[in-house]
Amino acid sequence: MFEVELISADHKDVIHDVAFDYYGRRMATCSSDQTVKVWDEDEKGNWIESSNWKAHSGSIWRISWAHPEFGQVLVTCSFDRTASVWEEIVGEKVASLSTPSRRWVRRMTLDDSRTSVSDVKFAPKYLGLMLATTSADGIIRIYEAPDIMNLTQWPVLHEIANKLPLSCISWNTSTYMLSSQLLAAGSDETATHTGKVFIFAYSETRKWVKTDAINEITQPVTDLAFAPNPGRTFHMLAVASKDLYIVNIRGVTDASANTKLDIQATKFSDHNCPVWRVCWNMLATMLISTGDDGCVRIWRKNYTKDWKCAAVIKAEGSYPSYEPSLNSPVMTVSAAATAKYYKKGSISNPNQVPWH
C-alpha cells in the first residue's frame, strides 16, 4: 500500500528536475517556464511552496542542493548557456516572535560555456564547496568557492574537453579503496558506436585524467549516478541508456603496484525501451529508473546482492473505466486530475494476498 499526496506544482511548463535537500524536507523544482520553486515540508507532512523566482532565460535542465554545512545553496543549469549559484538569506526579524523572512539571491553566474549547460552537480562535501558542469560542447568545468562564507567567487579550477557532447555528470561519493576521486560523465551522441560513459580520476599531478570509457555502453547515455556508499567495499554507478546498467567499480592493484579500475557493467532490459533517468535511495539499496514507456521501475537489492525490479509505477492519462485489468489494478486515489490542492489517497498492492 502507498499513501499518496498530490501536489500541484503550478509551473507553467514541464518540470525537468526535482531535487531534495540532505534531509528530504526541502524540494526544489525547475522547469521549461524558466523558474525555480522551493518547497518546504511542514510538520504535518504537507509541501508548501516557500519561494519561486525566474532564474534563467531558457529552460532550466537541472537543479542540485549543496550539503547543509555550506548553508542553503542551490545550483541550476540552463539552455541559456549558464549555471547559477543561489543562496537563501535570512532577513531581519520583523517582530520578535515572527519567523524571519527568507529569500533566494543569485550569488554567481557561471557563464563560461558557449552552449547549453546540460548538467550540474555539487561535489561530495569532503572536497569542499565544489561543483561540476557539463555542456553540449563536451566540456566539463569544475568550479570551487574557496571561501565558503563568500559565494560570489567561483573560479574555474579545471576544464576537461571531450570530443562528444555531454549530457550528464556524477561525482563518486567516496574514495574507498581507490587512489583518487572519480567523476563520471555520459554522452547522448547517437552517431558513433564507441563507449558513452567516461570515468575521470583526479591524478597526483592535480589534473583530471580520463582513465576509462565503459565500452559495453555504446548507446546514447542520458543520465548516470554514483551510488551513495555507506560501508560498501566497491562503487556502483547507475547508467540510463538504451537499457539500464548498474556498473560495479573496484580499485585493484596489479603486480607492479599500479592501481586501476575493475569495471563490471550489468545490463537490465526490463524496461524494453530507452531509460532516461536514474536515482538511488540514500543507502543505495534501491534505485528508480525512468523508462520511455510512461513507467518508472523501482529496483531492490536482495540479500544476495542481486538487483531485481520490485515494482512498476505507470502513468495513466485519464481515469480508468470501471474494468480494472488484472495486471494493473489502478489505485483507489480519488484525486481529480485538475485538483489544485493535494489530496490523500492510497494505492493497494495487487500482490498483497488476503491472509484470512
Added chain:
Amino acid sequence: MQEDQPAIFAVVDPLCSRYANTLTGQFVSGSKIALSAFRPITSNTRDAPTESAGKDDVLIHMLQPEFVFDDPILRSLVAEANSTFVALQELKKRGSKAEYMKISRTYRSIIRACLEKLQDAIASAEEAEDADAQAKYQQYISIFYSIECVWHLSEILFLDPTPSNAVVPQLLDWIRFHFPASERMATDLLLLGREASDNDDYWPALKGLILQGQVDVARALLHLHPQAETPHFKLTDQILKTMPTYSMHGATSIQKFRSLWQYWLTDTERKISANILAIEPNLEELIQLVTGDTQMWNTQIQETEYWYEFFPGYLFYTNNACKHFELGNAANTWLSRWARLKGHNSNELQMKQLDRVILSLMENDMHQVIHAIQLMADNQWFVTHLTDLLYNAGQLQIAGENQVNECIKLRDSLLYDFGSSLMTRNSLWQLGMDYLDHCGQEGQAALALLLTKIPFRTEKQALKIICIAQKKGFFEAEQDICKIQSKKSLDEQRYGNALEWAIRSKDTLYVTTIADFLLNHYSKTGDMLCPDVIANIGAKMFISPRLVFLVKYFDFYQFYRKRDFLPAAELLVNLLESKITPEYFWPSLLIDSIPLLESKDPKILSKETCAILQHLETELVPLIDKKKKRLEKYPDEPINILKDYRIENIEEIINLLRLACARNLSRAIIIENTVMG
C-alpha cells in the same frame, strides 16, 4: 512464480501521456518517492515552450509505502519488541534452549497484548461510529493474528523440540489456542455442573474436544452427565481412560507404544462392531472418532473452514508418535483429503497465504516461509524478528550452497532494511538504531549516515544526536552535525552560537573560516560580534591558529577599552610578532597601534617601535602593492584591504603610521636614555 513478478501501480497524470512525455521518479528520504511527468531531453534539444505549456497541470505525486507503526498501539508493539530484540542479542548466540523459548514467548505475549488492545480499539471505534478506524484495526488484527499463529507454530517446531522429537502434543496446544470455541464451551458447561447435559452445547462441545484431542476435559464433561453411572457411559470413559499416550519424554519406546496402541485399538473397534454403544449414538460417534474411523472423520472434515483445523487431532488418534520430519508428508496427505472432501480440485486449490505458510512450516521449507511472510503488511516486522530469533537459536535453515553464510546474509539484510526503515521515520529512529547495531559493518556505516540525516529542528535535538554519535564513536557524523548547526546559526546571525558549534566540530578549517568571518567583520566595521563567547573560549582556542589570533586580539581589545594601555600595548606588539596575523587584518592591527604610539607618555619602547615600523614596511606595504597590481588586472574584485572603516585612504594610513612611529621613537629614546642614565 507469480510472486516474483513486480507489482504494478498506476498514478493518474495526463501530462505524462502528452507528446513523447513519460513518468519520472526521485527518492525523497527513506522509501518515499516523488513522481512527476518527464519530457525526454538530449543535448541537441531545442528550447521552446512545449505544446502543453500552460494547459496541463504540472503535478508532483509523493508516494510513501504505508507504514503501520505510526498507530500508537502498534508503535508500542515495536517499542516493546525492540527491548526483547536487544535482550536476545545479548545472549550472543550462546543462550540455552530455555532462554530462547522465553524470548519467543515474550515476543508472542507482546503480540497477544497488542491484539487485545486492538480489540479494545475496535470496540471504541464502534462506539464512536468510526468505520474507517474500525476497518483499520480489523486489518491490523488479521495481520497480527496471523503472525501469532505462525510464530506459535514455528516456536513448537523449531525452538521447543521434545526429547523424543514428537510434535503431536504441542500441535494440540497450538490448535487449541487458535480454535478455542470448544474449550470455551466446555469451561462454561463445567461451571453448570449437573445441569450441563441439558445444555444444547453439551454434545457439540464434547465432539469438539475429542476432535482437538482433549480427552481429559471430555471425560470430565462426561462425568457431569446424569447417566454417567450407566454401563454405556462407564464403558466410554473406560475406553478413553485406557487409551495409551506416547510420552513426550520418550519414556516408552516407540515399538512398545505402537503395540500397546494396536492392542487398545483392536479391542475398542471390536466393541464398536459389537454395537455395544449403538443405543447411545452420541457416545458411539465419540469413540468412532477416537479410533480414527475414516467415514466419521470425513463427515467432520466437511464442516471445517481451515485445512489444518482437525489435523493435529487426527494425528493424535492415528499417528500419536509422529516426528517433525514426518509431519510434511502427513500434512500433505491430510490436505489432499481435505481438499477432495471440500470439493476442491487439489491443483487449483486456492489457499490463503496463512494456510500456505502453515503447510510450508510443517514441510520445514523455511525458504518459502520467509518468502511468504515478507508479504505481510507489517512493514517486515515479523519476518525480521522471527528470522533473527531462529538465527540466534541456531535453527535457521534455508537452502543454498553455503548455508551458514546465506543465513547470516539473510538475517543481516533483514535487520538492515528494518532498522533503516525505522531510522528514516521521525519518531522511531532510536529504535531503528538497535537493529543496525547488530548487522555488521554495513549496518554501522548505515547507522552513521542515517544519524546525520535525522532532521533536527532544535538545538536540544541536535545535542541528543551528537551525544549518540559520540557514544558510537561516529566522529564524522558528530562533526557534520556541528558544522551544519554552526552554519545555520551564522545564517540566523547568532554569531556566538555559530562560533561555539564550530569549535565543538573540532574541524580546524571550519573554525578558521568562522574566525575569519568574525575578524573580517571587525576590520570592516569595528564591531566585535560575539564578545561573550570569545571571552570564554579558553584553551579550546588552540584548535586553530586563527582562533588563537582572534582570542588574543580580543584580549587586546578589552585592555584597550578599559584604558589599560600598558598591557594592551604589550599584547599588540606580541600579536604583530606572532606570525599568525591574517593578511586582511594587517591594516586594522597597525591602525590600532597609532593611538598607543601617539600617547604623550610612551607605551611602546623604542625597540618595539622599530619592529612596528619594520612590519609596516615588510608586510603591509608589499600587500598593498600586490593588491593594487591585481586590481589593475581584475578591476571588479572587492578592494578589501585598501579600505578601513576608520580611515578611507590606505596611503593616509601609511603616512599616519610612519609619523606616529617617528614621534614615539623620539619620545621613547629620550625617556629610555634618561632613565638609563
